[in-house]
Amino acid sequence: MPWQIEVLDGIDTGKKAGFINGVATIGRDEKQCNLILNDDQVSRFHARIKLHEDGTVSIEDLGSSNGTLVNERRISSAVIIAPEDKIQLGNSVLGLARTSDYAVKPDEVRRAQAVISIGRDPANDLVIEDHRVSRKHARLEQYQDGFYVTDLGSTQGTLIDGRQISGPVKLETGSWLQICGYNYYIEGNHLRDEQGNDVAWFNRQILQPGQLFNLQQVLLIPFSGRNSLKWLLGSLLTFIPVISFLADGYRYRLFQSGQQGTMEMPEWDNWGELFVKGLLFFLIASVYFLAPALYMTLALTAALRSPNLTTSLLVAAATPAILLNLCAGFILPMSWAHYAATGKFVDAFYLRSIIRDIGDVLGDYIKLYLVILLLGLCIALLYTIPILGILLGLLGTFYIYIVASLLFGQLYRLSLNKVKTG
Numbered sequence: 062m063p064w065q066i067e068v069l070d071g072i073d074t075g076k077k078a079g080f081i082n083g084v085a086t087i088g089r090d091e092k093q094c095n096l097i098l099n100d101d102q103v104s105r106f107h108a109r110i111k112l113h114e115d116g117t118v119s120i121e122d123l124g125s126s127n128g129t130l131v132n133e134r135r136i137s138s139a140v141i142i143a144p145e146d147k148i149q150l151g152n153s154v155l156g157l158a159r160t161s162d163y164a165v166k167p168d169e170v171r172r173a174q175a176v177i178s179i180g181r182d183p184a185n186d187l188v189i190e191d192h193r194v195s196r197k198h199a200r201l202e203q204y205q206d207g208f209y210v211t212d213l214g215s216t217q218g219t220l221i222d223g224r225q226i227s228g229p230v231k232l233e234t235g236s237w238l239q240i241c242g243y244n245y246y247i248e249g250n251h252l253r254d255e256q257g258n259d260v261a262w263f264n265r266q267i268l269q270p271g272q273l274f275n276l277q278q279v280l281l282i283p284f285s286g287r288n289s290l291k292w293l294l295g296s297l298l299t300f301i302p303v304i305s306f307l308a309d310g311y312r313y314r315l316f317q318s319g320q321q322g323t324m325e326m327p328e329w330d331n332w333g334e335l336f337v338k339g340l341l342f343f344l345i346a347s348v349y350f351l352a353p354a355l356y357m358t359l360a361l362t363a364a365l366r367s368p369n370l371t372t373s374l375l376v377a378a379a380t381p382a383i384l385l386n387l388c389a390g391f392i393l394p395m396s397w398a399h400y401a402a403t404g405k406f407v408d409a410f411y412l413r414s415i416i417r418d419i420g421d422v423l424g425d426y427i428k429l430y431l432v433i434l435l436l437g438l439c440i441a442l443l444y445t446i447p448i449l450g451i452l453l454g455l456l457g458t459f460y461i462y463i464v465a466s467l468l469f470g471q472l473y474r475l476s477l478n479k480v481k482t483g
Contacts, residue, residue: 066078072098076096085111086108089105090106097213101151102126102150130149175202177201179198180215183331194241195215197215198213283460288326295462299458306335306342309339312339344406357382426472436461440458
């Protein structure tokens with residue numbers, strides 16, 4: 062039996078969302094959640110509902126601030142729910158609702174080949190500049206058996222031939238995709254408006270929600286086509302004081318590419334936005350390394366003033382600071398990923414959520430972290446070569462930024478699709 066999640070009471074009453082690959086995430090995050098709630102008492106990633114192969118449905122809390130209640134009882138682990146159960150998140154009450162035959166069963170949607178994002182935000186593939194259109198309004202995906210539309214919890218909703226949908230719902234040949242009075246149809250791999258103009262096309266390959274990165278493929282990305290020029294520009298900007306914030310802003314976009322599963326190098330444009338995002342990107346790292354730096358300074362100062370100064374004393378004073386630095390460096394990539402996912406500076410410091418997401422992909426996270434450390438060591442050795450080594454080091458440093466940002470962004474994406482059952 063296909064199911065949807067419906068908001069029964071609260072600010073978003075009537076809003077519905079379906080399952081994608083048997084999983085639905087609920088929260089305020091507009092990029093990653095299936096059901097987006099505008100309830101201030103709901104966390105960014107509040108709860109996750111899973112449709113099991115045996116037809117049962119379970120819900121788990123994702124470490125939300127205010128908890129998840131099922132029939133007025135707070136849950137601490139995944140529990141099975143039924144259509145008559147009432148689920149409370151913040152001030153919102155949700156329940157399971159049967160979908161019509163018009164919707165797609167979860168097991169019918171498996172292998173997405175490409176995607177078109179639609180909304181008011183300039184980052185979308187199809188940008189509709191209308192205040193009625195949500196920033197992240199809908200997603201149109203190409204699968205082996207056709208094209209499917211998912212509403213992303215938009216305010217005004219998404220329609221196919223006049224019928225409101227949540228998704229994923231198949232967009233048949235000859236059907237109209239309708240968003241706030243704007244009408245589109247598919248012809249070939251192109252999305253066209255009423256006048257027949259191409260407005261977007263399926264050309265971005267995406268990874269499956271649970272698919273791991275292909276390390277070899279990503280290592281080669283900076284060497285392909287125009288990506289080489291993007292790489293060169295980033296390398297030049299990285300080591301110019303203040304201007305380097307532009308390079309950090311580009312890393313922010315690389316994280317977003319990884320999170321979207323596209324594994325693409327974005328364009329260098331919107332320089333003002335790049336600078337601001339890059340400045341905040343830099344500040345996040347500064348905050349994480351501030352405590353270790355202060356501890357190191359105080360500990361070494363105290364050791365140097367000691368009348369019994371020895372090498373062992375200096376090592377003992379520095380060791381805790383070194384460990385703190387290692388911890389900060391380990392957590393930082395996922396912190397950047399949280400910031401890139403929402404664009405909110407404060408989200409980079411929700412340590413409970415960050416550590417939980419790292420734990421969901423811990424094995425792959427450690428492997429990737431070690432790969433990046435190894436690449437960094439190789440680049441450091443390049444700097445020992447006179448003149449030529451410096452030039453190669455500049456290129457190598459931004460090369461690591463590209464690879465690490467794409468892959469850590471994808472690990473963040475993978476962490477969102479890890480479903481706990483116990």
